[in-house]
Amino acid sequence: MTAPVVSGIFVYPIKSLSRTAIAESGIMPGGGLAHDREFALFDEKDVVINGKRYPRVHHIRAKFDLRVLSVTLGGEKFHLVEDHTNLEHWFSDYFGFRVTMKRNFITGFPDDLDSPGPTILSVASLNEVNAWFPELDREQIGRRFRANIEITGVPAFWEDRLFGEPGEVIEFAVGDVSFQGVNPCARCPVPSRHPDTAEVIPDFAKLFSARRQATLPAWAATGRFDHFYRLSVNTRVPASEVGKMLRVGDEVRN
Numbered sequence: 320m321t322a323p324v325v326s327g328i329f330v331y332p333i334k335s336l337s338r339t340a341i342a343e344s345g346i347m348p349g350g351g352l353a354h355d356r357e358f359a360l361f362d363e364k365d366v367v368i369n370g371k372r373y374p375r376v377h378h379i380r381a382k383f384d385l386r387v388l389s390v391t392l393g394g395e396k397f398h399l400v401e402d403h404t405n406l407e408h409w410f411s412d413y414f415g416f417r418v419t420m421k422r423n424f425i426t427g428f429p430d431d432l433d434s435p436g437p438t439i440l441s442v443a444s445l446n447e448v449n450a451w452f453p454e455l456d457r458e459q460i461g462r463r464f465r466a467n468i469e470i471t472g473v474p475a476f477w478e479d480r481l482f483g484e485p486g487e488v489i490e491f492a493v494g495d496v497s498f499q500g501v502n503p504c505a506r507c508p509v510p511s512r513h514p515d516t517a518e519v520i521p522d523f524a525k526l527f528s529a530r531r532q533a534t535l536p537a538w539a540a541t542g543r544f545d546h547f548y549r550l551s552v553n554t555r556v557p558a559s560e561v562g563k564m565l566r567v568g569d570e571v572r573n
Contacts (some may be wrong), residue, residue, distance in 0.1 A: 349426025
């Protein structure tokens with residue numbers, strides 16, 4: 320087996336919208352990647368707008384240019400900071416209710432406040448899941464599971480080595496950055512939906528879980544699987560790593 324290496328780094332500048340691929344990223348004070356979930360949309364009750372609660376987010380085509388901190392929506396380009404009010408108007412018109420957009424460039428808006436580091440997933444695992452659902456386009460699989468870091472050079476579900484039994488964390492490194500692997504990520508309804516149309520695959524979670532259980536590797540910490548609708552690794556990054564860089568091509572060592 321060759322050494323596991325980072326083959327892709329992805330951030331989601333506006334939480335729940337499209338991802339953008341980058342060659343490198345710094346670790347922020349909250350433990351996440353720079354620009355990942357840096358912005359988030361909130362409804363009239365000040366509750367975050369995400370794919371779990373608002374499937375219409377899948378229809379939004381967002382193209383980001385982080386070099387100039389811009390997003391293009393419906394052919395219109397906005398600066399993510401300077402055009403803040405105009406962006407709120409655009410999203411309010413789209414959803415049909417008042418939307419506010421907030422920014423947090425220190426911690427971002429992670430789903431898992433206990434493990435806010437980058438999520439990690441192997442390309443081989445994505446390929447295996449694609450084999451379970453051969454009707455799906457392979458590129459689409461990665462967009463459904465929305466990991467931050469994809470790695471190559473390992474077999475399917477190798478990343479299950481990066482977490483231990485409940486109460487245990489696994490120390491590992493990606494390039495110069497130290498990580499703590501915490502648990503396999505519990506999935507929500509989002510992977511069952513087409514990332515562009517929100518069309519749902521019936522019984523996706525049930526079919527996925529049955530295959531995941533059947534293919535669970537011997538090295539996986541079984542105590543972490545109260546159910547098998549889990550994929551990718553949730554992590555923490557110690558405060559000592561803030562400011563360090565992750566790059567495509569970095570080796571993963573555990």
